Structures are given as C-alpha cells and as structure tokens.
Amino acid sequence: MAPAPDPQPRPLDHLAERGAPDAPALVLRERTLSHKDLRTRVARMAAWLQARVPEHGARVASWAAKGELTCLLPLACARAGLVHVPVNPLLKRTQVAHILADSGAVLLLATEARLETLEAGDLPAGCKALGEGGALEAIERFDGALDPSQADPDELAAILYTSGSTGRPKGVVLSHANLWLGAASVAHYLGIENDDVTLAVMPLSFDYGQNQMLNTWYAGGCVVPLDYLFPRDVAKACARHGVTTLPAVPPLWVQLTEIDWREEAVAPLRRLTNTGGALTIDLVRDLRRIFPQAKLFPMYGLTEAFRSTYLDPALVDSHPTSMGKAIPFAEILVIGDDGHVTAPGEEGELVHCGPLVAQGYWQDAARTTERFRPAPAQSEYGGTAVWSGDRVRRDANELLYFVGRRDAMIKSAGNRISPQEIEDAAVATGLVAEAVALGVADERLGQAVHLVVRAAADAADAEVALPRALAADLPNFMQPKVIHWRETMPVNPNGKLDRTAIAREVAA
Structure with missing residues (x-):
C-alpha cells in the first residue's frame, strides 16, 4: 500500500484544486466538467452564495437529485463560510420541514417540483426557497469568484441528518477536518488514482454518498452522478463511462447480481465498495464470480464517525463475514461492560476514537452527551469518542465481527x-x-x-x-x-x- 495519507487537514473546498486542470472531474447529463471547470464553477457558486447569504456559518439546504448544484454545493458552501445541509431527495415535506427548522436553514435550493409540495409553514421564518433551475441561472450570470478559503479545519462545514432509534432525524455536525480526512483516508485504502471513474449511485445526503465524490476528487479522479431507476441503468452507466469504482449497499448488490453484465461494463471495474449493511457469504461469492478482477471492499461505518473499518480485499474469501480493521485516522476499541478492552473472542461495544469523530448532534446536548463521550483510558487519541451501540468481537488476528445492535434501529x-x-x-x-x-x-x-x-x-x-x-x-x-x-x-x-x-x- 502507498505511504500513509497526510494527516494534516485542510479546508474542504481545497478538494477542487487537486486534479489536473484538463482531466475530467464531473460527468453531467449535458456536459463534462474538467477539474479546471470544477475550480471555476465552485469559485463562482461560492461568491454567489456569499453575496446572497452573508452571515458566516449560516445553513444552506439542498433538496434535489444529483446534478451540478448538489455535487458542487459541499465545496461551494465551505468556500463561502456556510454550512451545507444536504436533504435526501426521497424525503417528503414533513421530514424536510423538520430538517429545515431544526438546522435553522436560511436558504433552501431545491427542484421546482419538490418546492411545490411544501405547504404553508413548512419553511421556517427567515428561510428563503429558490428553484434549482433559477439558482443555476443566477450563478451563471453572477460576476464574481472566491479564492480558496483559509478556513480553520475545525470549523463546521456540514450537517448530515440521520435517523435515530427514537424520534425524528438528528443532525450530525461535521467539520472541514472530518470531511477532508475522511476523503484522504478512503482514497488511500481504496487506492484511488487520478484516472479512476466513480459511479456515484448513493444519495449525496448519506455520508457514504458524500464521500464517494470527495475521495475521488481528493485523488484527482472523475465522478459520474447517477440517479438510477433500474439495476440495468447502473450496468449501462458502467459500460458507457468506463467506471472503475462502484459503491453500493447490500440490497442494490443483490439486484445487480440478478442482471446480465456485458464485458464492457465489467472489464474496467477495479473495485467494489460496500457499507450500510453486511454482505452475506452467498452475495460475496456472486460478486466475486461476476466481477473476478475487481477488488471487493466490505466496510463498516456510522455517520457520527463517518467510516470505522474496512476488510482488506485479500481477506474477503477467507473471512467473508468480517468487518475488518480500522481505516486510516480511526482508532477502534472493543469495550466490555466492565469498561475495559475485551480479550479476543469476547463481545463488547465498538468505540471509535480519533479525528474522524464528528462534533456531536446539532443543538442537541442531551443526545450528544449520550453518544459522544470521553474516549476510554486505553485510547491513544484520547479526547471525545463515539460509543456506537454496536456489539462486536475481535478475533486473534485483530479482525472485527459484528454481533448486533443495542437499539431498535x-x-x-x-x-x-x-x-x-x-x-x-x-x-x-x-x-x-x-x-x-x-x-x-x-x-x-x-x-x-x-x-x-x-x-x-x-x-x-x-x-x-x-x-x-x-x-x-x-x-x-x-x-x-x-x-x-x-x-x-x-x-x-x-x-x-x-x-x-x-x-x-x-x-x-
């Protein structure tokens, strides 16, 4: 494996500056943006946002399918000193109204059809809504550009809403450092290169979906966003764009193993990544059969710490049910009910320590205190840790295995x-x-x-x-x-x- 990634975090918007200028960065329906285009458009979008929302740290929400707006907003908001709140486009007005009110969003950028579903009172006081088409036209006309920011990496960059075991979705607070180091870590252990093409099929409101873009741009590669209707749409996109990296979750993998794959779709694939649930032994075998040349990366994560573990592809056949070991910048401890690190084979709670740990839950001190607690005394990082609620065990080879959850999620x-x-x-x-x-x-x-x-x-x-x-x-x-x-x-x-x-x- 390549040398360990640089542990020094930078402002998130600097990801737009890493690729070769003429290399492709983002494949949209109507055109492909080079990395030079990415820099130009992020700079202009950031300037437009700052002019429209001058308050530093204000929240800007997006509620739209994958496209230029939703793909560039994470970097543009970061450059403008704003906090991005991506909303899953599958959510409906009740959930969206809660997220807007809870986050205190002052601007909602959404597709016109989604805005039409909102009712009186769904927009909180002081929150303006603008259609996606109108926003892109206004940005195109805007005369201005912001240089890469000098933001403190510990400054808030995004709030990702995730369901809790009880109640409505809660906002996980992420800093520039959380997102930058997450991108660096994943790009490193996946071995992403500047000629890689990632098919972005996961929702961009999902930490996995957000990172599929960020780790590719960290490496100077290209992202192809896709909102698919049928599994065959994924296979067609792989063939059309020479996709090398395909991220998915187990239910989608099941569907993808049930369709026919043409050689031109299979041949370019270098890696398959999975999180959001464990792969079954049968599913692992099917994926290895259909994509024999692609490395399979089973992964485990939680939004409160982004990603925690991955299984080395070389161990997938021999240890198909393992969660693997800690990713770069993560320290994973298994803590027993007595508060001590467990011995091999003993069950305990997975505790994640290190710089990938989020800043807590947005304006929810009670739930933050419950989940984000001081790291165990055995931690090398110390500070705050995420106590996951997931029960795991570690074998004699230091590989982790999922046992179950404490909560009712x-x-x-x-x-x-x-x-x-x-x-x-x-x-x-x-x-x-x-x-x-x-x-x-x-x-x-x-x-x-x-x-x-x-x-x-x-x-x-x-x-x-x-x-x-x-x-x-x-x-x-x-x-x-x-x-x-x-x-x-x-x-x-x-x-x-x-x-x-x-x-x-x-x-x-």
Missing part, C-alpha cells in the same frame, strides 16, 4: 430508519390508536419494515386508508412492507407496549 436498503418516526406518522393519521414499527430480516432489503397497529375506535376503512396515508407522508424507503392489524397490543408490567413480545409474534 431498522436498517433497510442501506437506510437507517427510526421506528418512532414511522409510528408517529401512523398515529398522526388518526386511523390507528397504537403502532409499533419493527425491522424483520429480509433477503433483499437486509431488514423490511413491518408495522403492527391497533385501529382507532372511530376509524372507518382503516386497513385501506392507512397505506395510502403513509404513502403520502413517508418516503418510499420508510413504507411498511407489511402492516399487521391487532385488536389488542401486549403490554409489559409497566403498562408500556411490549415491543419484545410484539416482535416475537411478528417473527413467529
């Missing part, structure tokens, strides 16, 4: 889903009196959402009306695969809904 199709958010949406319809959302093992999704409900006393045609209401209020990835109707719901001795008993009934 549902992990479906690479998305972390809050059960309470689904439950709240169901009760808010007025059609049900009680609701419990669960994740049930599913071959294609990892976990499928199951919703167990008791109808409200005065609800008419609830079984027909509830799916329609949830379809209107929740994004597709949160939709229950199955709704179970109950006349009574089991309770525990404290009078609370007995989730364990309910889960047992559903699994039976």
